[in-house]
Amino acid sequence: MLRKVGSVLFLLGLMGFSLSPALADSSDELKRANKLRCAGNHSEAIELCTRIIESEKDDQRILRKAYMQRAFNYGRLERYDRAIADMDRVVEMKPDRSSSYSARARMYRQAGELDRAIADFSRSLDLRRNAGTLEDRGDCYAAKGDKKRAIADYGGAIEKAALKDSRKRLQEKIDALR
Secondary structure, X not given: XXXXXXXXXXXXXXXXXXXOHHHHHHHHHHHHHHHHHHOOOHHHHHHHHHHHHHHOOOOHHHHHHXXXXXXXXXXXXXXXXXXXXXXXXXXXXXXXXXXXXXXHHHHHHHOOOHHHHHHHHHHHHHHOOOHHHHHHHHHHHHHHOOHHHXXXXXXXXXXXXXXXXXXXXXXXXXXXXX
């Protein structure tokens, strides 16, 4: 088996393919950055993500994850302008991914920019309807005092929610607005 793997790697090398050590290193560094974030070491995680972004130019997936990871850490430090700027890059790299818009919308919401949050949640929902995003947008509408739209989104989320506890929580939000 090892001989076959070695032969395949050799042939790939002859054809001009390489297994970049930078890719493996960047992937490992992203895992380390995530551990730092989970441990609350946000400044250190930001520095590590910045190094990954500066050194990794070829792998868009790694770059996107590094920007997203750095944005989450900026958000934890309430540096929303930087968090949103990083999420802008994520959206540019993957404009067809609903989670990119939802993540940026959460940053906007944390920054108090509810209209922009609603716009991004709406774009995310255009790409993929799910209960969590409907609830998030409903929360923004509720915070703006738009009870009718909040209730509509919570109702839509109830229809999509898989868990009984989620449906119960959403119904409680509707009842509180009535």
